Amino acid sequence: MASKVLGFPEREGAARRHRPVLPRQAMPDVDCAFCGSSKTEPISVYGCHMLTSQYLCLSCKSTFDRVRDD
Secondary structure (H helix, E strand, C coil): CCCEECCEEECCCCCCCCCECCCHHHCCCCCCCCCCCCCEEEEECCCCCCCEEEEEECCCCCEEEEECCC
16 A cells, blocks of 8 residues: 655555655766766665665666765
8 A cells, every 4th residue: 555755655664664755756867976977877765874875877887875965
């Protein structure tokens, strides 16, 4: 059952019950932290910590975290 929190659908499961899922369109475009390429795509709204987002570089295939500013 998908409920709404702040206008965003909620993820299923106990660990993610109260974290809203942001649409990928709402996540900013960023450059790769390793090679500087702009060919990146978001993997997860939340990275290792609640204040980071995870991205994947399509050029060097690295994953990296970015500190969110929202």
